[in-house]
Amino acid sequence: MATLKDVAAECGLAVSTVSRILNNRGYISDEARQKVNDAMRRLNYYPNELARSLHRNNSGMIGLIVPHIMHPFFSKLISCIEESCCRRGYRLLLFNTQSVEDKEAEFMQICSRNRAAGIIMCTGGLSVKQFKDFGIPVITIERSIEYGTASVECDNETGGHLAGELLWKKGCRKVLHFGSIDSYRMPADQRYLGFAEVCAARGMECIRIPSNAEAFQKMEYREEIESALLRYPDADGIFANSDVIGAQILQVCRKLEISVPDRMKVISFDDTLPAINTTPRLTTVTQPISEMAELAVRLLEDVTQGRIVPVKNVLPVSLTEREST
Amino acid sequence: MATLKDVAAECGLAVSTVSRILNNRGYISDEARQKVNDAMRRLNYYPNELARSLHRNNSGMIGLIVPHIMHPFFSKLISCIEESCCRRGYRLLLFNTQSVEDKEAEFMQICSRNRAAGIIMCTGGLSVKQFKDFGIPVITIERSIEYGTASVECDNETGGHLAGELLWKKGCRKVLHFGSIDSYRMPADQRYLGFAEVCAARGMECIRIPSNAEAFQKMEYREEIESALLRYPDADGIFANSDVIGAQILQVCRKLEISVPDRMKVISFDDTLPAINTTPRLTTVTQPISEMAELAVRLLEDVTQGRIVPVKNVLPVSLTEREST
DNA sequence: AAAGTTTACTCAATCGTTTTACCTCATAAG
DNA sequence: CTTATGAGGTAAAACGATTGAGTAAACTTT
Secondary structure (H helix, E strand, C coil): CCCHHHHHHHHCCCHHHHHHHHHCCCCCCHHHHHHHHHHHHHHCCCCCHHHHHHHHCCCCEEEEEECCCCCHHHHHHHHHHHHHHHHCCCEEEEEECCCCHHHHHHHHHHHHHCCCCEEEECCCCCCCCCHHHHCCCEEEECCCCCCCCEEEEECHHHHHHHHHHHHHHCCCCEEEEEEEECCCCCCCHHHHHHHHHHHHHHCCEEEEEEECHHHHHHCCCHHHHHHHHHHCCCCCEEEECCHHHHHHHHHHHHHCCCCCCCCCEEEEEECCHHHHCCCCCCEEEECCHHHHHHHHHHHHHHHHCCCCCCCEEEECCEEECCCCC | CCCHHHHHHHHCCCHHHHHHHHHCCCCCCHHHHHHHHHHHHHHCCCCCHHHHHHHHCCCCEEEEEECCCCCHHHHHHHHHHHHHHHHCCCEEEEEECCCCHHHHHHHHHHHHHCCCCEEEECCCCCCCCCHHHHCCCEEEECCCCCCCCEEEEECHHHHHHHHHHHHHHCCCCEEEEEEEECCCCCCCHHHHHHHHHHHHHHCCEEEEEEECHHHHHHCCCHHHHHHHHHHCCCCCEEEECCHHHHHHHHHHHHHCCCCCCCCCEEEEEECCHHHHCCCCCCEEEECCHHHHHHHHHHHHHHHHCCCCCCCEEEECCEEECCCCC
């Protein structure tokens, strides 16, 4: 592949001149510019980004670390982040921890060694205490802040409120909550807290059915749903922490011949693909995923440029009513 | 951040010696090794991968170009490829064309400029004719070969056969096919061809309902499904090109009060999340996505190491019967 | 004891850019 | 006629690694 040196030789100028033309800085005569552009075209020259990155000590890549790729919430988040990166001229480096905590630090290392412009962490583990050590800004999404540069999350608590109020309004008196994971502490825990608050205020009986991390990783909640539904046959409403869980609740209800929404109201969280490809379609708390993604990337850009950014960023949620309530 | 030079200064050796220790090549005394390791620890040294990559003219990254990220087939494929990359020591650079053909070439450019170790293309466009020009091996997945280094696909035609045979065996006599996209030519087209073959052989009436690219991008097929179902009220079987379409077929059938599988048998393709989170769960042609991913990455590795690889790789599909047939 | 071999390092070039400092002309000002 | 001033350009030092060639000492051989 042609290098700057080749181009310089081809048109009888110095490498530095060619570089200057490439980057449009300093004084350049039209004649030189023309000659260089011609030569570049002729030699099919494209700059080596590795060399550039090395020089500026920044690869212009953003490392995205998620615990899951196939999960609809994360696949949507990844998609949105890719889009924001692309629009702002960053490249996306994707890592999946599969909830294995050790990988978290390992991937951050890789990003650091490759001089990533920033890291977006969506991982729930608590393992990495030394964010700052990597010398790279770290934005967390839906993860407790701790030592990151800034965090982005949705208003989980209000999401819980909205769900609780809707179930109450629809006449529920005994409700179940699915999908909190006890082994991690994360912003999503607030969903249950907000929900439970409303239940307490309204006098609605509320039962929390926690999931384990394995269920999340396998996206397989049916057994726990079924046993809960059998244990609480008089429950008349459910709030689930994700659409995946919501969809599986619908399946179990069909199986147990519990009609939704007549005998059981279901609200899920996220508003991703599964929420609209089921029958009935799921009422859900909509996370502004696209905005969260855009904000995360923008924060990274702002931090890089030395601007001061809010350390905690909470975006509003909304209720999207469909047919399951 | 500490550099090799710092380490060398810290322990009174030459940079090249330190480098040699880092890479375990040449003669090194235990004493020197010890000193260097201590110094590295003390200075918290980690090698700058940009510098390494520049030197070896290879960043060890694999560029993955897909037309969609949220689509369950692609999110699973991405997940599997990420895993294979990670296991083999590559990093994954993810790009989404959103089916915009121009982006294909642009992303390949970016990979090339960053000296990616290889590119995996899952894009359906026909725009990039100059694969070879980039000087990087290109593996295509489920895309017509043309000028790539090698291709990986599943046995789409047999998939079509299996679907046709099953519908026939289950007593269908008039079947619909959904989801082929006329504006692209791709291996997936063989699914319909295989299906139609069986239909012709068995004397089953077969109607092809093509989709447009926009439906794929938005994952929104309900309207076309509904109008087809209304137009062919006597159809008794459906073969769909993806689980997403399959799931939406179930929705439309519920809406039109066509019971599945009693009055209508449905088979989809892929075997991804939507196939098991619906009621009834979808009978589907299972693509060996994980194996396809692993193979693609391995091919890239083999090509890099100068080995000769098969230019076309077709992996077997299988039928997974669930409740929709 | 001379010659050869092995061990342990160092020097300097290289990868392909960017950037700083410096040089050489014109032209305009004094 | 000098002297600023600025346009247009060059040479060389970064950036942080790797690596082939070279060197000097310590061992073997014969």
